[in-house]
Each structure stands twice: as C-alpha cells, then as structure tokens.
Amino acid sequence: MKRPFSAAQAAGKILSVRDLTARIKDLLEGDEALSGVWVQGEVSNLVKAASGHVYFTLKDEHAVIKAALWAGVQRQVKTVLKNGDAVAVCGDISVYAPRGEYQIIVSDVRPAGIGALYEAFEKLKKKLEAEGLFDPARKLPLPFLPKGIGIVTSPKGAVIRDIYQVVRRRFPNMPLYLVPAKVQGEGSVAEVVAGIQLLDQDPRVDVIIVARGGGSLEDLWTFNEEAVCRAIAAAVKPVVSAIGHETDFTIADFVADRRAATPSQAGELVVPVKDELVRRIQDRRSRLHRAMETALALCRQRLRKAEACRFLQKPSLLIAERRLKVINLAREVEQLAGRRFEACRHAYQVLAARLAGLNPRTLLRRGFIMATDETGTVVSSITRLRPGQVLRLSFVDGRAGARIEEPIEPAPAPTSDATSQEEHPT
Amino acid sequence: MSPRFSPQDLEALTALTPAQIEGMGYETAMARLEQVVEALEQEGTPLQTGLKLYEVGTALSRRCAAVLDATEARMVQLRHDLDGRREEPFDPEKDGR
Numbered sequence: 001m002k003r004p005f006s007a008a009q010a011a012g013k014i015l016s017v018r019d020l021t022a023r024i025k026d027l028l029e030g031d032e033a034l035s036g037v038w039v040q041g042e043v044s045n046l047v048k049a050a051s052g053h054v055y056f057t058l059k060d061e062h063a064v065i066k067a068a069l070w071a072g073v074q075r076q077v078k079t080v081l082k083n084g085d086a087v088a089v090c091g092d093i094s095v096y097a098p099r100g101e102y103q104i105i106v107s108d109v110r111p112a113g114i115g116a117l118y119e120a121f122e123k124l125k126k127k128l129e130a131e132g133l134f135d136p137a138r139k140l141p142l143p144f145l146p147k148g149i150g151i152v153t154s155p156k157g158a159v160i161r162d163i164y165q166v167v168r169r170r171f172p173n174m175p176l177y178l179v180p181a182k183v184q185g186e187g188s189v190a191e192v193v194a195g196i197q198l199l200d201q202d203p204r205v206d207v208i209i210v211a212r213g214g215g216s217l218e219d220l221w222t223f224n225e226e227a228v229c230r231a232i233a234a235a236v237k238p239v240v241s242a243i244g245h246e247t248d249f250t251i252a253d254f255v256a257d258r259r260a261a262t263p264s265q266a267g268e269l270v271v272p273v274k275d276e277l278v279r280r281i282q283d284r285r286s287r288l289h290r291a292m293e294t295a296l297a298l299c300r301q302r303l304r305k306a307e308a309c310r311f312l313q314k315p316s317l318l319i320a321e322r323r324l325k326v327i328n329l330a331r332e333v334e335q336l337a338g339r340r341f342e343a344c345r346h347a348y349q350v351l352a353a354r355l356a357g358l359n360p361r362t363l364l365r366r367g368f369i370m371a372t373d374e375t376g377t378v379v380s381s382i383t384r385l386r387p388g389q390v391l392r393l394s395f396v397d398g399r400a401g402a403r404i405e406e407p408i409e410p411a412p413a414p415t416s417d418a419t420s421q422e423e424h425p426t
Numbered sequence: 427m428s429p430r431f432s433p434q435d436l437e438a439l440t441a442l443t444p445a446q447i448e449g450m451g452y453e454t455a456m457a458r459l460e461q462v463v464e465a466l467e468q469e470g471t472p473l474q475t476g477l478k479l480y481e482v483g484t485a486l487s488r489r490c491a492a493v494l495d496a497t498e499a500r501m502v503q504l505r506h507d508l509d510g511r512r513e514e515p516f517d518p519e520k521d522g523r
Contacts, residue, residue, distance in 0.1 A: 285508065292501055296494065302456060303490045309463040311476070312483050318466075318476045 018097070025095035028102055034093040039065070039104065040112055043085045054081065058089065058104070066103035067091070078216070079109045086112030110217065117217055121224050125251050128226075133233045139257045140238035142269060145277070146206030148175035149270050150199030150237075152192055153211040155180035159242075159263045163209060166267030171274040177205055183212040188222040193231040200235040208235060209266045210252060211242040220244050223252035232256055242266035364396035371402075382408050431465045439465055440478035447485045452493040459486040 008014055015023070028034060041058035048054050052071025057064050067089060069077070079087065090108040095101070128134065149167065153159050160178060167174050179195035182188040192210065199208045210232065212223065222228060223243045232239045232255045241256035242263045253259040260266035311317055356362065360370065371379045371391045379391060389404045431439070439462055447455065462483040465471055471479070 289505060296498055296501065299452060299456070299490075299494055299497075303459075303487065303494065306456070306459045306463050306490075307487050309466060309483070311466040311480060312463065312487065315477075315480045318473060318480065322473055 021095065021097045021100060024102075025097060028093045028095050031093070036090060036092060036107070037104075038088050038090050038118065040086070040088040041065075043081050043087055044083055046081060046083050056081065056083075058087075066101060067106050068094075068103055069106040069109070073107055077106075077109045079111055081109065088112055088118075117221065117224075121217075121251065124224065124226055124229070125254065128229060128233075128251060128255060133229070134254045138233075142238050142240070142258060143206045145171075145272060146174070146270060148177055148202075148204040148206060150177045150179065150202060150205035150208040151211065152179050152181050152195035152199065152208065153263075154183050157213060159211045159213045162263040163211060163242075163267045166264045167271050170268065171271040174271050175204065177202060184215070184219050184222055189225045189227050192222060192228050196228075196231040196235055196239065200237050206237060207270045208237055208239045209242060209260075209263075209270060210239060210256065211263045211266060212244065213263070214245040214248065220248060220250050223250035228252055229255045240266045240269055361396060364394065370394040382410060431461075431468055431471075435461075436465055436471065436475050436479070440475055440482055442482050442486075444485055447482070447489050450486075450489055452490060452497070455486050455489045455493065459483060459490060462486060 003013075039058060041060045044057045044059055044064075046054065046056040052074060054069040054071075054074055056067050056069070058067050059065075069081070069089075081087065088110045089104065089106045090110075091104040091106040094103055094105045096103065132138065151160065151163060153163075155178060164176060167176060177199065179198055181191035181195045183192065196208060196210065199205045210223070210228075212220065220243060223241070229251050232241070232252055238257040240258045240260055241250070241253045242260040242265065243250045243252055246261040258269055260269055307313070364370065371393055373379055373384070373389070373391060379385065385404050385408050387404055387406045387408065391402050391404065393400050393402050439458070442458065447458075450458070462479050466476060466479050466483065
C-alpha cells in the first residue's frame, strides 16, 4: 500500500527513524510468541567480548539471526558454544535501535537434537492428556499412613538417602522397599516399569515413589517415555513422582498421583510425622478419659440426688408422719367428746333446775296454798266456787279446812301461773 | 393436682423383684429409683406401699452404686492397660533401628 506524500505530510504522519524503530521494537518485543522462544540453528561468527558477553549468529540454510548471550547467563549455561555447533537456544527477541538490528537475547542453550526431544515431549504430553491420564479425577489419594513405602530409584546417590532420612525422621519404623533401577540410559525404561509393577503387586506396599535426581532433559528422558508414564498410570496404588529439581517437569509428573518437587518432599508427602500422630492420639486419649470420668461423675451425682430422698434416708419418717396424724386425731376425738359431755351436763342441769321449780312442795314452802274440794279435786278457778263451800287447804306442813265467804270476784286478768298449776297438779 | 402415680403405677413399681433389679443396667435402675423417690414423696401413698417402695428403692440404689463402682473399676483398669502400653511402641531406641 502506498500513501501519497502530500497526504502524509498534511496529516503530520511522517515518522522519524527513531519513532519507526520504536514502533518496530514494540511490535517485536511485545509479541508473546517471540518471548522465550526456542530456535535451532548453527553457531557462527562467535565473538567473546572482554566483558564476558558472547555474540554470535545462528543460521540455517535460509536465514540468519544475531544472538547475544550475556555473561551472567553464560555462566549458568552448561553447553559451551563454538562455531559450527548445532544448538537450540531459548531467548527473547530484542531490537537494538542504534544499529537498526534485531537479535535474540539468549537465556538458555541446549545441544541440537534437544528440539526433537521437546517435540516428542509435547507430542506425548498431548496424547496422554487427550486420553485423560492427567485428569485430576484419576488421581488416587495418598494413604494417611501406609503399611510400607515402595521406592523405584537408583540404589546409589543422594535421592534414596534423602528419602530414607526424611521418612526415618518422620516415622522411624516405617518399612521402605527399594527396587533398584537404572534411571537413565539404556534399559532404564524397562527397569523403572518393572519396578513400578513389582511394587504395585507387593501387598506390603501402600504407596510408590518414583524418584530421580536432577539432570538435563536428556538425563530425565526416561520419565518422558510412554512406557514409564503408562506404568505409573496403570498402578492401582498411588504413585508419587520426584524427578529432577523443582523446575524440571517430566510427563511422569503429570501422570503421577502426586508430584513432589524433590525426593525429600516425596518422603514428607507419603508419611505423617509419627510424633505428631502420637501427640494427637494422646490428646484424644486424655479427652476420652475426661469424658468418661465426667459421665461417671454425672451418674454418681444423679444417684446421690435420688438417694437424698428423706424417706430413703430415714424410712421411719414414713411411720412417724402417720403416727403424728394418729395422735392428732386421737386428741381431736377426745376434745370433741369432752365438749359434747359438757353440753349434755349443762342441758341436764338446766332441766333439773326447771324441774325443781315445778315441785308443788317447793311452792307450798314459798307460801302458796293448794285448795281441793270434797272430792279431792284441785280447785284452780273461782268458777267452781260457791259461797259457803268447804275446801281443804294444803300447807307445806299440814292441811286445814276452810269455808268460802262472799264476795267471789274474778281477777282482773288471769296469770299464766294458774294454767301451769293446773297442768301439774302433783 | 392429681397424683403422678396411679395405684397401678405404684403396684408396678413395688412389684420389682430383687432378681429383676440385679439384671438392670444403670439407666434403667436409675430411672426406676427416681420414680420410686417421687412416689415416696407423693401425698397419699399408702403406708404399706411406702414400705414396699422403700425396700425396692434401697435395692435399686444399691444396684446403681454397684454398676457405677464396676464401671469405674473397669475404666481404671482400661486406663492402666492403655497407659502401661504407651511407652513401648514409641520408644525410639527400640523402634528406630
């Protein structure tokens, strides 16, 4: 596409070289795909500067690219570069504006051939991932406390020693079963696979560690082999991988049920700290004792409360209360009977007094006189009197005859005494 | 307020035999004992029933105490067994070979 000059000028869109280069720099350095990229080629024009930095060109039949390997990175890179070497380098693309050049700033160097390995790595990883072998749902949980631990690794070196020491420190009498295996080079795949299968069938083993120390990609390659990965995936027991250093990843790590960053960490993953378990058991035990003692104490308290019943403490109360009641009742009966007797006596005395008042002799003694006619009938009314009639008068101490004289006059009003005397003639 | 225990209830409580009581666990014996106490304290319980309740009550109380004593003894024994065994398997000198 060509833009007219005048139009560009009018729009103020004529860039300086600096601006253009800055734009290119942004494009190249901002591209994710060009960051940390691996590129393979042949080393040429290698120059080692006094500062320690190394400058070279990486080329193939069709293209070249300038490369810079800074002194600090150079010291960490294991591969020594020389002209004519076929290498793969990893780095970021950088634009150097003063020279209008772009170059790759190298962060890692591997001998060529490594590219093929990476390809194989990615291919197998994709394949197994597609099969679902990395699926978190497939991962077996590690046993809380295994009966025994199986280890597939080299019998020599730091790896088995680290695992042994960690496990022994954490759980002194934990049995370890080592299947010695070559962990790199020819025959290593078959030995590691056989080791995993052997331990998977061993009833004394509950968890398997597949371990290897650090090394280059090629050194660790056994654990990127399909047979090893499939043996790990096929194991019915949980497998812990501990391969290389923390930064090294192998496909075995993805397939394993658990990845340990280091062999020591593998030891920590597979066994708990026995002292802690013992402490926990002791803690539970003392809680158990306390709970039991509390329960028992509550039972005793309940029993004491029931036993405190006054009738159980002093059964005589059962009788005493009733006895008291009997005594009270008896007293009441006595009082009631006494009162009744008094009432009767009183009634008798009243009657007796009244009776005494009615005795005719008493009346005679008080001066009253009883008159009878010739037939002996008591005369209590003037209606039966005639002048000259003879009556017999009875006194308290004897009798005398009397004759009625005139006049015979009725009393102004009759008294009740007269009637009562008539009713009680004797 | 009507009494909590009917004559039939009282009859059932006083009918407990020593053999029945000896066969009781703590909970059963305790529950019965509490009923007996309540019945004893209830107004209007006949004297004869009261005496029987007292008899059953003392037997139940003895039973409860016996069960608790036996339980405690067993607990002490178990604890002794457990604590006595504790040192052995965790001795690093023996196990740390």
